[in-house]
Amino acid sequence: MAKSVLSDARFHNEEAAFAYVEAELWPNGPVCPHCENADASKIGRLQGKTTRVGLRKCYACRKPFTVRIGTIFEDSHLPLRLWLQAIHLLCSSKKGISTRQLQRTLGCGLKTAWHLGHRIRHAMAPGSPEQLGGFGKVVEADETELARSRKTKRPEGFRRKTHNPIVMSLVERGGDIRSTTMDHHSAVGLLRQHVHPDSTLVTDQAQHYKFAPVADHQAVDHSKFEWVRGVAHTNTLEGFFSVLKRGLIGIYQHVDKKHLDRYLAEFDFRQNTREKLGINDVQRTALAVQGMAGKRLMYRDSFVG
Ligand SMILES: [Zn+2]
Structure with a gap:
């Protein structure tokens, strides 16, 4: 029988967990987060009996550090091995x-x-995402409403006070998917932010794409049973939406709107690193760990407002 990935030492042993994260975040050896010193001869490992695992000292600025600093792991007291289990x-x-x-x-x-x-x-989520598309490139745009499952119990006399969230997804053909909530954002505003103006945009007949700020816009008319016309179709996103909806409605039954963007980042990430692209679970986990770097303050900011 093949060896189970869950038996890997990094999931059970703190030293192994640190070694794994360090290899992902410091591919060229440790870097001091205080002064960016990366000279291996000026960084030492602190190894007293009571010293925390992974603690190092920078002899350039004389400050101690671990690989957790500046990452999403920094504000957490959880052992790194538990983090790695959760990420996996x-x-x-x-x-x-x-x-x-x-x-x-x-x-x-x-x-x-x-x-x-x-x-x-x-x-x-990508740290500072570039616009999708560009000259000669096709970007598909479509949106979907995240309606609650009809099976979800509602209190007696329940009346819907809030609207269901609408998600807009964009995908560059042969490239990445990016999804955002349309709450407080106009379609045109989102397109301006995420789509390169030289792109060819393909959508359905929805009114709000009429003024899309792009060089070329092609729409298929679903109401006239037109689904594909040359490059114009939204089939890539239809497939993604089915996974997104089954996930968000089936698994995350009560997704609060203010946290929705983070859930969307999760589904985008898995889609952009899917098996079909030759990326397996272990490699996808490694990519997620690499994404932990430099996100600490951004995470805190994401709760403001
Ligand atoms: Zn330093």
Whole structure:
């Protein structure tokens, strides 16, 4: 029988967990987060009996540090091996994993599981994303409404006070998918932000794409049973939406609108690193760990407002 990935030392042993994260975040050896010194001869490992695992000292600025500094792991007291378990679970579950399931599998508290999940989702988002498309490139745009499952119980006399969130997704043909909530954003505003103006944009007949700020816009008319016309179709996104909806509605039954962008980052990330592109669960997990770097303050900011 093949060896189970779950038996890997990094999931059980703190030294191995640190060695794994260090290899991902410091491919060329340790870098001091205080002064950016990367000279191996000026960085030492502190190895007293009571010293924390992974603690190093920079002899250039005389400050101690670990690989956790500046990353999503910094504000957490959880062992790194537990983090790696959580990241692996999120990366290897196509439709995501609920907070409750994380809690049960990791044996931690519900609040801890919630924060773990959201930090990981946040780290899955690209740091400063470039616009999709460009001259001669095709970008597909479409949106979907995240309606609640009809099976979800509602209190007696329940009336819908808020609208269902609408998600707009964009995908560059042969490239990445990017999804955002349309709350407080106009379609034109989102397109201006995320799509290069020289692109060819393909959409359905929805009115709000009429003034798309792009060089070329082609629309198929679903109402006239037109689904594909040359490059114009939105089939790539239709497939993605089906995974997104089954995940968000089936697994994350109560997604709060203010956290929706983080869930979308999670689904985008898995889609952009999917098996079909030759990326397996272990490699996808490594990519997620690489994304943890430099995201600490961004995560805190994402809760403001
Ligand atoms: Zn330093």
